[in-house]
Amino acid sequence: MANAKTLEYKGYPLRRKGNIIYYGNMSDKYIIMLQIMDSENLQDLTISRKVSVQLQLTDPDLKSRDRVVKKTEKDGLYNAMDVAAVWLTRALTAE
Numbered sequence: 001m002a003n004a005k006t007l008e009y010k011g012y013p014l015r016r017k018g019n020i021i022y023y024g025n026m027s028d029k030y031i032i033m034l035q036i037m038d039s040e041n042l043q044d045l046t047i048s049r050k051v052s053v054q055l056q057l058t059d060p061d062l063k064s065r066d067r068v069v070k071k072t073e074k075d076g077l078y079n080a081m082d083v084a085a086v087w088l089t090r091a092l093t094a095e
Contacts, residue, residue, distance in 0.1 A: 010085045023084050030069070030091040031058055032084040037073070051080035055087045 007014045015022045024031035038050040054071040070087065074080040 009081060010089075012085075012088060023081075024088050024092075026058055028092055029058060030088060031056055032088050034077075034080050034084060036077070048077040048080075050075060051077055053080050053083050053087070055091055 009023065012024045019036040021034040021036075022031055023034060033054045033056055035052040035054075036048045036050075037052055039046050039048050041047075050073060052071065052073050055069045056067040057069060059067065069091070072083060074083060
């Protein structure tokens with residue numbers, strides 16, 4: 001079995017399950033959840049149009065709605081990832 005490399009963005013890992021992308025380490029206090037709300041097909045590619053971004057606590061004892069620290073919606077995955085990287089870095093360095 002070959003070693004698969006983890007996809008990273010600005011030093012934090014990315015995991016995808018369906019239309020949800022988790023950004024960050026689950027062992028840290030915070031992660032980012034990106035949910036693709038709307039997409040369109042462009043030739044043979046699917047392009048994300050609206051993406052929900054949530055900064056969340058990783059505490060498993062909290063209800064899912066209580067984990068959300070901040071949230072926004074952005075047009076396009078690039079804009080969403082840009083905000084996500086800033087939010088996650090600031091949250092983790094402010095501990």
